[in-house]
Amino acid sequence: MTPAARRGINIVMSGVAALAAALVVLPLLVIFGFLLWQGASAVNVDFFLHLPKPVGEAGGGMANAIVGTLILVMLAAALGLPLGIFGGLYLAESRDRRLPWLARFVADVLNGVPSIVIGIFAYTVIVLPMKRFSALAGGFALAVIMLPIVVRTSEEMVRLVPSSLREAALALGIPEWKVLLRVVLPTARAGIITGVMVAIARVAGETAPLLFTAFGNRFWHQGLDQPIAALPLQIFAYAIAPYDDWHRQAWAGALTLIGLVFVVSLAARVVTSGRFTGVR
Amino acid sequence: MSVVAIPHIAVRTAPRNLGDRILRGVLRLAALVLVLLVAAIVVEMLRTALPAMHKFGWRFVVTSTWDPVAERFGALPFVYGTVVSSLLALLIAVPLGVGAAIYLAELAPAWIRPPLAFLVELVAAVPSVIYGLWGIFVLAPLLRTWVQPFLGATLGFLPLFQGPPYGVGMLAAGIILAIMVVPFITAVSREVLLAVPNTQREAALALGATRWETTRMAVLRYGRSGLVGAILLGLGRALGETMAVTMVIGNRPEVALSLFAPGYTMASVIANEFTEATSDLYLSALIDIGLLLFVVTVIVNALARLLVWSVGGPVKAIRE
Numbered sequence: 166m167t168p169a170a171r172r173g174i175n176i177v178m179s180g181v182a183a184l185a186a187a188l189v190v191l192p193l194l195v196i197f198g199f200l201l202w203q204g205a206s207a208v209n210v211d212f213f214l215h216l217p218k219p220v221g222e223a224g225g226g227m228a229n230a231i232v233g234t235l236i237l238v239m240l241a242a243a244l245g246l247p248l249g250i251f252g253g254l255y256l257a258e259s260r261d262r263r264l265p266w267l268a269r270f271v272a273d274v275l276n277g278v279p280s281i282v283i284g285i286f287a288y289t290v291i292v293l294p295m296k297r298f299s300a301l302a303g304g305f306a307l308a309v310i311m312l313p314i315v316v317r318t319s320e321e322m323v324r325l326v327p328s329s330l331r332e333a334a335l336a337l338g339i340p341e342w343k344v345l346l347r348v349v350l351p352t353a354r355a356g357i358i359t360g361v362m363v364a365i366a367r368v369a370g371e372t373a374p375l376l377f378t379a380f381g382n383r384f385w386h387q388g389l390d391q392p393i394a395a396l397p398l399q400i401f402a403y404a405i406a407p408y409d410d411w412h413r414q415a416w417a418g419a420l421t422l423i424g425l426v427f428v429v430s431l432a433a434r435v436v437t438s439g440r441f442t443g444v445r
Numbered sequence: 446m447s448v449v450a451i452p453h454i455a456v457r458t459a460p461r462n463l464g465d466r467i468l469r470g471v472l473r474l475a476a477l478v479l480v481l482l483v484a485a486i487v488v489e490m491l492r493t494a495l496p497a498m499h500k501f502g503w504r505f506v507v508t509s510t511w512d513p514v515a516e517r518f519g520a521l522p523f524v525y526g527t528v529v530s531s532l533l534a535l536l537i538a539v540p541l542g543v544g545a546a547i548y549l550a551e552l553a554p555a556w557i558r559p560p561l562a563f564l565v566e567l568v569a570a571v572p573s574v575i576y577g578l579w580g581i582f583v584l585a586p587l588l589r590t591w592v593q594p595f596l597g598a599t600l601g602f603l604p605l606f607q608g609p610p611y612g613v614g615m616l617a618a619g620i621i622l623a624i625m626v627v628p629f630i631t632a633v634s635r636e637v638l639l640a641v642p643n644t645q646r647e648a649a650l651a652l653g654a655t656r657w658e659t660t661r662m663a664v665l666r667y668g669r670s671g672l673v674g675a676i677l678l679g680l681g682r683a684l685g686e687t688m689a690v691t692m693v694i695g696n697r698p699e700v701a702l703s704l705f706a707p708g709y710t711m712a713s714v715i716a717n718e719f720t721e722a723t724s725d726l727y728l729s730a731l732i733d734i735g736l737l738l739f740v741v742t743v744i745v746n747a748l749a750r751l752l753v754w755s756v757g758g759p760v761k762a763i764r765e
Binding site for chain 2: 171172174175178179181182183184185186188189190192193196199200203248251252254255256258259261264265267268270271272273274275276277278279280281282283285286288289290309312313316340341342343345346366367369370371372373376377380397400401404405412415416419422423426427430434
């Protein structure tokens, strides 16, 4: 092949790859555009402050669902974060032989388990014994989904802490547990927070595991042992209903949800920017 | 002359002070809880799916009657729908995802890589229900009025493209799934390519290869098994994806050859009918479908991880 032909192929293939990358990102722009176009007209003060109106009446909002999603995410974080961060610390620091490999593998496999299956699990271990749908069951399901993400990013971030730091602290005679909790963990803090936010952004939009755990509710939340509304659930219910006003509100809800997810994702990015070179 | 007494340096062996032992115990416990949690998922699913497994056995996956009133359950239409929609999604997503990863890791100018990678991350961060909403109100009408009539007119001799254009159906599900899994395939493929040692590239470049030749001969060949792993990870996502598919596939439990026809998937039938399951056997049948889905995704994911690990090593967490 002539050099010119090879250069030509090089340019063509670069173009094809760039086109593929553009096509991967295109749906994001299209969908975000539609959300702005359809959702912006339906977002108003009522939407954020009011309960849903009864079927057939126009107006009302999704205030209960927004609050519900915040409660569910906080519940999930309270259940999942300590376990996840400690699990990650274990994976990065342990000198045990088999458990780290197994736990790492299990975390990655759990990450791939469909969220609806996690929902079934939460249903059988919490909803069935309690005999009712509850915020607790929803929060538990979301915590299980968060767990592997938090474990793996925490592990990665703890590994990025330079060992010279650890050695310096140990050389001063500080016991290992204190080195881990007071030197290693704070150094990795920014990265761990990023992982936590990525996990929160992921579970905030989860719908499938909430269908038969949190279940949804058309009123303000009434305690953790009661069914609770959630933004994704409300969007789903409104999207498949036959009322135009509900469709409009579904778009507004979707715009709110994606705004929430994007803000958290962006914040996650800002927290670590320039901290570690290893973070891509 | 005095001998300098060496203090207890050598004594620092395994069980040190109490704090160390407590922290080690707590950390080990956290890892153990993770492992036990997954074990508990397996046990719970098996326990609750048992009545249906007992009653229907292996016939469950090969019969296509789904009659909750008569309590006769066969999961074939759902298995078929899941497999076909996922394969359709991969058909679209694999070339795009791997191509985008090649661009991001090898061919793109340096300044464009970080923002583009971040955009890909955002595509993955869009919640499933929003893809579903867009699918119902934008994609399905688009398919109904433009794409399906066109495909029917040009490729209508194939059984794949026959039948009335509903918009919602297998084709819509496949496209939505493709959009959703492509960022995962891109992100993991990119990680795999970045894990390929630079000496591979340098060797090819030193021999006078162009960037593309370097990518094709030195990078892609080296990372091949990892790329297969990335595709399998995408497949695992597609198999278990629920909301968006439920909203656009049409939810009709039939095995139809045409991609225009409505279908149903394993995940969607669970999402739609779980809270309506009136009898224990009905619920058990649904959980049986969930168990099947669980087992398949675990196998696909385990295989995928091992393949991806074969390139980058197990320690690096793969960002999806």
